[in-house]
Amino acid sequence: MRRTVSTLALLLIGLMLIGAVWQPHDPDAIDLSLRFAPPSLDHWLGTDQLGRDVLARLMIGGWRTVAVLGCVAAIGMVGGTVFGVAAAMLEGWRGALILRAGEMFIVVPTLVVALTAAAVFGLNPVTAGVAMGLAGIGPYTLFAHALARRLLAEPFVQAARAMGVGGSGLVVRHVVPNMAPVLFAHIGANAGLAVTAYAALAFLGLGADPSRPDWGAMLFEYRMFLFDHPLLMVWPGLAIAMVSATLNAVFDAH
Amino acid sequence: MAGFIIRRLLLLIPILLGVSILMFVIIRMAPGDPAVAYLKLSNIPPTPSAVAEARHTLGLDRPILSQYASWIGNAVKGDFGVSHVTRRPVIDDIMHFLPATLQLAGVALLFTLVVSVPLGIWSARYKDRWPDHLVRGFAFVGVSTPSFWLGFLLVLLFSLTLKWLPPMGKGGWQHMIMPVLAVSFMSLAINARLLRASMLETASARHVLYARLRGLSDRRVERSHILRNAMLPIVTATGMHVGELLGGTLVIESVFGWPGIGRYAVTAIYSRDFPVIQCFTLFLVTIFVLCNLVVDILYAWLDPRIRLNAEAAL
Numbered sequence: 001m002r003r004t005v006s007t008l009a010l011l012l013i014g015l016m017l018i019g020a021v022w023q024p025h026d027p028d029a030i031d032l033s034l035r036f037a038p039p040s041l042d043h044w045l046g047t048d049q050l051g052r053d054v055l056a057r058l059m060i061g062g063w064r065t066v067a068v069l070g071c072v073a074a075i076g077m078v079g080g081t082v083f084g085v086a087a088a089m090l091e092g093w094r095g096a097l098i099l100r101a102g103e104m105f106i107v108v109p110t111l112v113v114a115l116t117a118a119a120v121f122g123l124n125p126v127t128a129g130v131a132m133g134l135a136g137i138g139p140y141t142l143f144a145h146a147l148a149r150r151l152l153a154e155p156f157v158q159a160a161r162a163m164g165v166g167g168s169g170l171v172v173r174h175v176v177p178n179m180a181p182v183l184f185a186h187i188g189a190n191a192g193l194a195v196t197a198y199a200a201l202a203f204l205g206l207g208a209d210p211s212r213p214d215w216g217a218m219l220f221e222y223r224m225f226l227f228d229h230p231l232l233m234v235w236p237g238l239a240i241a242m243v244s245a246t247l248n249a250v251f252d253a254h
Numbered sequence: 255m256a257g258f259i260i261r262r263l264l265l266l267i268p269i270l271l272g273v274s275i276l277m278f279v280i281i282r283m284a285p286g287d288p289a290v291a292y293l294k295l296s297n298i299p300p301t302p303s304a305v306a307e308a309r310h311t312l313g314l315d316r317p318i319l320s321q322y323a324s325w326i327g328n329a330v331k332g333d334f335g336v337s338h339v340t341r342r343p344v345i346d347d348i349m350h351f352l353p354a355t356l357q358l359a360g361v362a363l364l365f366t367l368v369v370s371v372p373l374g375i376w377s378a379r380y381k382d383r384w385p386d387h388l389v390r391g392f393a394f395v396g397v398s399t400p401s402f403w404l405g406f407l408l409v410l411l412f413s414l415t416l417k418w419l420p421p422m423g424k425g426g427w428q429h430m431i432m433p434v435l436a437v438s439f440m441s442l443a444i445n446a447r448l449l450r451a452s453m454l455e456t457a458s459a460r461h462v463l464y465a466r467l468r469g470l471s472d473r474r475v476e477r478s479h480i481l482r483n484a485m486l487p488i489v490t491a492t493g494m495h496v497g498e499l500l501g502g503t504l505v506i507e508s509v510f511g512w513p514g515i516g517r518y519a520v521t522a523i524y525s526r527d528f529p530v531i532q533c534f535t536l537f538l539v540t541i542f543v544l545c546n547l548v549v550d551i552l553y554a555w556l557d558p559r560i561r562l563n564a565e566a567a568l
Contacts, residue, residue: 237403
């Protein structure tokens with residue numbers, strides 16, 4: 001079971017990464033003689049209302065989803081580590097201030113903020129990823145703070161401190177390397193939600209830009225053909241659900 | 255207890271200030287002149303004089319701090335400005351669209367609780383047998399499926415293929431079924447999984463062993479000794495779900511053409527109707543914080559240990 005999940009995860013991630021450099025067809029090539037073609041050997045998942053290859057568009061969308069996840073994870077890792085460790089090291093009012101600010105961020109409605117940011121700066125994986133990452137930084141700070149506090153009380157850190165390792169050495173050598181894997185698993189457990197959130201964003205947001213095939217935007221674009229060509233609505237949704245499910249399964253086991 | 259509630263309500267003030275500043279900054283960072291956007295919405299050609307006039311009416315010619323100060327001054331009095339699109343006070347618009355959303359979110363919350371609790375109990379009772387596998391599989395699918403896609407699948411099945419339910423709009427109870435299903439699916443799955451875990455954990459506690467040793471029936475032990483204790487995490491989760499359901503209506507209302515504040519807010523974001531976005535965000539934050547407060551109060555009421563600790567601390 002564990003092996004199957006890992007294999008499936010690697011396969012999916014591989015496909016999504018390949019999408020960055022190679023697709024079976026040009027995702028934007030319009031061929032009106034091939035409108036709404038059913039799945040075939042040439043077009044594995046069929047074509048859409050302009051005769052564009054659905055698989056090629058899905059692969060670009062996959063690559064864009066990876067970019068969003070990268071931004072969210074990077075901001076969560078860096079922001080959570082920096083603020084969490086700072087709050088744990090700085091006793092007194094400065095530490096408390098960071099924690100109170102982190103708690104404040106928990107109640108920020110992420111989707112609304114990200115949607116507004118998308119409306120203001122235009123929707124692309126980086127703006128969406130940055131907005132979602134920043135909006136989610138509060139909970140990660142609190143989590144990282146709890147981790148860092150526990151590590152600072154560990155005997156091996158205490159021993160290092162007794163040997164005269166200074167504050168920054170302690171953080172860089174002992175605290176951060178030990179908390180990073182746990183924090184990463186914690187962020188990964190929320191990555192599935194980030195995938196669906198970005199899909200919702202692209203669906204609601206500026207789904208009108210057809211040269212940027214995000215999975216959510218594809219659902220927005222193809223929703224008119226729900227009745228006549230329901231398969232067009234199935235593929236992008238299935239992609240979102242599968243990636244999100246795989247991420248959940250991989251990180252749930254930790 | 256009163257002191258606890260008042261302190262928590264006071265905490266709402268810095269949170270709302272922080273969030274409103276955040277939104278204010280994002281909105282003011284928008285490329286392009288908001289005055290031009292405003293004129294476009296009103297179908298006035300953006301001639302230099304019209305732009306200057308709009309800048310003045312919108313207060314954009316003043317420094318950003320003074321803009322924020324006057325916005326906050328009005329907001330305290332309950333005046334959140336006028337929607338650039340509908341030309342009506344934002345608060346009136348929100349109150350106009352709110353009932354439909356509350357109806358949807360309320361039924362969804364009820365549905366979540368009514369379905370997830372029996373599912374969780376069932377799953378825990380038959381741990382590692384087929385009902386458990388079924389519920390866990392369902393929960394796994396539930397947390398991974400985007401709500402709006404599920405909405406389309408439901409429309410495909412119930413409206414287009416079976417022709418049982420109307421695909422969109424608001425009317426009789428038939429109109430509510432699919433939006434409620436779609437928006438509550440995820441919280442339902444989370445709740446069922448949580449209750450299962452919590453019940454299994456409680457089941458290994460010593461007081462449960464003691465109850466069994468006293469010869470109480472399995473059902474009696476489950477009801478009075480496991481479930482009552484295992485419900486606490488569900489209370490917390492439900493508090494979070496209120497916020498998620500309200501946020502989820504943003505997408506679901508757009509899918510099903512449900513005339514609530516979610517769809518209103520999305521339209522506002524599309525047309526960059528900033529007073530509306532600002533007010534809607536603060537509204538969501540307030541609801542979220544209030545829900546958490548209610549959860550904490552409920553918690554103290556349900557769990558005497560917390561109540562006594564809190565009273566000792568006061």
